[in-house]
Structure formats: structure tokens, C-alpha cells
Amino acid sequence: MKISKMLFVSEFEELWLDALQSLMGLRKAGLNHVVFLHVIHREKVAMKRGTGYLKQEERKLREIADIRFIDWAETLFEEGMEVGAHIVIGNTVPKILSVTEDEGVDLIVTARRKRGKLEELYAGSETSDLLRRTVKPVLIYNYLSQSGKVGENPFERLLLGLDWSVSSERVLDYVLALKGAVKRVDIIHVLSEKAIGKLSKKEAQKLEREHKKRLNEVCDVLTQERFDARPHLYIGNTEEQIEKGASEHRVTMIVLGTRSKSVWKERWSGSVSHALAERSELPILVVPAETK
Template identity: 35%
Template sequence: MIFKKVLFHTHFRELALNSLKTILELKKAGLESIILTHIIPRDEVSFVPYGGYLKETENQLKAEARMRFEDWQKIIAEHGIKSRIRIEVGAPNAEILSIAEEEGVDLIVIGRKKRTLVEKVYVGSHIMDILRRSPVPVLMSKYMVQFEWENEQLTRTNDHIFDRPMLATDWSQPSENALQRMSALKGLAKTILVVHVIDAKLSKGMSRDRLSEIEKESKLRLKNYCRKIEKSGMRAEYHLSAGKTVQELVRLSRDHKASMIVMGKTGKDWFSEYWLGGVSHQIAELSELPALLIP
């Protein structure tokens, strides 16, 4: 289960190349080729009110994208990785998912754009849509992120994202899938952190005995996860916490210096998923770390 073929989608926003460079490290873990993808939103060139289709603009945008990609291809080639360019016009999410399927990629990498106020309130942004619908793992790359911690504005650069991945598990099947996928990082990750949070909603009103029983059980399971990781030749350490899941996961990632967060996609029903977002989607949105979501 290694990431041999990766789709890297970009809008050519600032630091996009740096984001690309961070995934070149995957070469050590078996990465063979990258599909450089740029989608020109259809509305940019089509449906000119009472006019037609801006063919010249489309050609110009395609030429600009191609030129940038060709420059990037040199850097990719220096790392001994093959690459191809896909530039299409269409609905970005649908096109990304369709290209991923056509090319048979193992991983989709997408950047996170600066969020508008509306997107901050409404979790269902375009990127969330891809996270929700992709049948293959999606890495939400965040090269440079500004975030608030203890009333301080901080800036973080995520350049060695595979050093200390933090696998957050809720013991679900997607979490098991994520665990199996961790073997793809062999030769790349120095230590894998395995964490679980006993959610406050679950422990509320629970007897002390029951709680310690759950704690014991959780530790056993975490140890079991670590054992599996160590069996595949990587180092692992576990941490258990309790409280509000999303906030605790963000805190754990900071306390233990995680370099990225890996999660199985939480399987909520359509309505909650769309309007509220699962834990995995909230983490992807709120954490300053890149998030790798495994279906």
C-alpha cells in the first residue's frame, strides 16, 4: 500500500511549489510518478453573458499553466520521479476526482486556500467536498500556516511533513485502513504517533470504574496499533487523552510535535457530514498541520 502515483493539484497560489517539494520526499517511500494537475474553472472562460466562449483566454491560461508545470517538472525529474501534466477546463472538484480515477492514483494532494469568513463558518468548502468524496487518500497540504495558540499569532512552515505523522484513531474501520496505510511511509517517517481521545460526550456521567475500564481498553488497543507499526519496521509511540475530540487532537499534535495528522474519514450520515463535517474534516480544516485522510 505505497503511494506510487500521486495527483498534485494546484491553483498556482503562493508557495504551491514549496508544497510540491514537500511531497517529493515520498520518493524514499516508493513514489514513482506525479500527475501535475490544474483545473481552470469553467466559469472563468465560459458563459460570457450574451457572448460566447473565451477560447483565447482558455489557451492563454493553459499555456501559462503548462509553462509553470514544465518548470516544476525539472525539479521533479532531479528527484528521479516521473511526471505528467493535466490541464483541464471544468468544475474543479469533479475534474480532480475524475482525473484521479482515470490515472489510477494512490493519493490526491490538494492545497488549502485562504478561507473567507463564510468558509470559516461553513465547513463544506470546495476542499472539504473532495475530502468527503474521494475514494483514494487525500492529503491537504498546508505549507505555511498562520494560527492562533494561547492568544498568540504564530506562523508555521510545514516542510518535513512525513517526519512525525500522528495517526488519530477512533477504532473504526477507516482508522484501521489508515493504520494499514502507514506502512506506505516506511523509510520516511522517523516516529509514528498513535493517539486516541475519549470524547467528553462519551465519558459524561460515566462511573469512575467504567471510565478506567475504557482507559485500560484504549491503552491496550493503542499498544496493539503500535505493535503493528513496529512490525512493519517503523518506530511508534502512543498517547491517550480525554475531552473534546477535535481540540484535544490539535493539542496532542502540538504537544508531541507531530508533523502531520493522519485519520480515517469518519463515517457520518450525509446530512451531518455535509453541514457539520466529521471530526476528520474539522481537523483538516482547523489544524495548522497537513492532514492525510484515508477513506
């Protein structure tokens, strides 16, 4: 796994140049190419009852995006980065997917995205839709407050959530590829309260030991690669405990894996990574399953 090319999706309402600059720490992990994507929503220019398709409006919106991307690109050129840009008309998720495939990017950076109520009812939010459909890691990056403040280096202190699934291994590989950009990794596994409750005290202690052992093994792998890694075993609701862990250890980003699920299955059984991507105040990096 490598991170040399990044897709930065901006609608200029939620991710600006400062957010992009805060990710430049990834250069230490091999990042050398940034591709900008701006999607002009079709509704802004098409299907107008009185006027049909607004070609002039499209031209204007393209021009605005173009000017901004040129400005951003100049900043990146100065740092020796390669830059590309796409300004397209359509729906955000499919356009992100097609540009990701065309450009062969290693990481997608986007803001949290909502949909209309009717669409969310059957397809979930755009964020969930993207996470479900892409095989590339996605960094859901939001400003920490209304004032639009971003952390200086979101990759500095990671909270790595592991559930011992296949996707967990992929997440670990991805974190290893971030060597150089990351200072500390807090590894967390959350045991379900319900599962523990069914066990005798002895069995519960045994289970606890097993998980601690696995956490220590992961810790060792990271330490060998010169990461400052620390294991944590929590008990309770996974989403809540991950958020609690993130707060306690003052991490700058949460990193999770996600399994491949159909939209209906996901809506029925839920997904920790998708739920956290929807609500976490911290940036969250979701590494999806390898196949979809």
C-alpha cells in the same frame, strides 16, 4: 497499499514547487510518478455576458500553466521521477475525481479549498466535498504562514488519530505503507468526556485500560515495522484534543480516517476529519473509507 503515484493539484495560488519538493521524502515509500493537475475555473473563461466564451483567455491560461508545469517537471525528471500533467477547464472537485480515476493515483495532494457562500451552504467547502467523494487518501496541504513557508519533510512526525472504526484499520495500513518516509508516529485516541462522565470511577478506569491496551497493540504493530511509535490517550473534544496532541508532540502532519457520510448527514452530525481538514494549520492526511 502502496504510494507510487501522486496527484498534485495546484492553482498556482496556494501550492508551489517548494511544497511539491517537500513531499519528495515519499520516494522512500515508493513514490515514482507525479501527475500535475491545474483546473481553470469555468467562470474565468465561460458565460461572459458580452463576449460568450473567451477562447483566447483559455489559451493564455493553459499556456501559463503549461510553462510552469514544464519547469516543475524538469526538476522532477532530474530526480528520476515520471511526470504527467492535466490542464482542464471546469470545477475543481469533479476534475480531481475524474483525473484520479483516469490516472489511478494513490494519493491526492491539494490545498484547502473554499466555495462561494451560497454553494457552501448546501454542499460544504470543496475540501469536504472532495473528502466525501473520493476513495483515495487526500493530503490537505497548506502553507504554515502567510509568508508561504513549508515544513521540510511533512511526513517526518505523524500524529495518527484512531477511533477503532474500520477506516482506522485502513489508516494504519496506509501509515505502514509510508515506511521509510516516516520517522516517528504518535498514536492518539480521544475519549469523550461525556461518555466518561456517565461511568463510575471503576468503569472509567476499565475503559481507560482497554483503550490503552488497544493503543499499545497498534504501537507494537508499528514498532515491529521499525517505526518509532508512542501511544497517547486523551479525554475531551476530539477535534480540540487532536490539535492539542499535535502541538504537544510537535508533529509535522495529522493522519486521520474518515467514514462515508452523505452531505446532509455530515452537516448534521459533523466529521472530525473534515473539520480538522478545514482548519488545521498542519498538513492533514485523510484516508477515506474504501467504498463510497
